[in-house]
Structure formats: structure tokens, C-alpha cells
Amino acid sequence: MNDDNFFNRVFEVVILIPYGRVTSYGAIAKYLGAGGSARMVGWALNTANRSFVPIPAHRVVNRNGLLSGKRHFGGPDVMRQLLESEGIVFEGDQIVNFGKVFWDPSLELE
DNA sequence: TGATTGACCAACT
DNA sequence: CAGTTGGCCAATC
Numbered sequence: 175m176n177d178d179n180f181f182n183r184v185f186e187v188v189i190l191i192p193y194g195r196v197t198s199y200g201a202i203a204k205y206l207g208a209g210g211s212a213r214m215v216g217w218a219l220n221t222a223n224r225s226f227v228p229i230p231a232h233r234v235v236n237r238n239g240l241l242s243g244k245r246h247f248g249g250p251d252v253m254r255q256l257l258e259s260e261g262i263v264f265e266g267d268q269i270v271n272f273g274k275v276f277w278d279p280s281l282e283l284e
Numbered sequence: 285t286g287a288t289t290g291a292c293c294a295a296c297t
Numbered sequence: 298c299a300g301t302t303g304g305c306c307a308a309t310c
Contacts, residue, residue: 180306199292203305211305212292219291221308236292243291288310297301 180209181218187279191233194260195277198237205279220246232256239272
């Protein structure tokens, strides 16, 4: 069940993101530490989605609070709609209260 | 099997 | 201030 894959840890962290919060690829990578580069986090989500592994990847954004991966959700607006549905406010494709909704796994999960 | 790309980040020019 | 480069590591072509 627990594979020591870097990806599987990414999935767990993403799944643990509370409602109405978001985190960044770099934050997850940093939390996982070794072998963690932000690109791998993005790759993990990409492979996961295409591997029949449904994860709330819409709660993961880039460091700017910008929806960089919105195009990978099957639609350019799907990701924003999902986040807005959780109470997150947007300004275009950028999160307004990013500093308030930002959830750092290394702080919350220890 | 080698080369390219990729949902990023940070630094440098 | 904007564009480019390097780095990270794995998957796809």
C-alpha cells in the first residue's frame, strides 16, 4: 500500500490539504525534502491523473498563487471553479488571499 | 538507448 | 523590469 515512491508521498500530502486551503509545488517538494524538486511534484500529479488516481490537484498551485496547471484539468476554468467553490477568491487566474489560504505541509504536518 | 519535455523555483543577465 | 539559464529527476517520444 505504501510504496516508497516519491509520488505516493506527494499524493498523501495533497489529499491531506484541508478544505479551502492551497499549497505550492515547491512547498510539497521541500516538505518531502530529498529527491524533491518542484517539477517532480507536478509530474506526480500529471502521472497520477492519467493513472486513474483521482487527487485534489486543484489545491496545488505554483509559488505565485497562479493556476499554472489549470489546462490539465480537462478545461481552462475547471480548476478555478473548484477552488472558488471552496471559498478561495480569485483575481483572474491568481489567488487573491493566497497568503491566507496557503497551507504549508512542513508547518501543519510537522 | 538518447534526446526532449515538463502542472516549478531561484538566480543571473 | 523582463528574458534567459541552470538545476532537479522522471516519463515520453
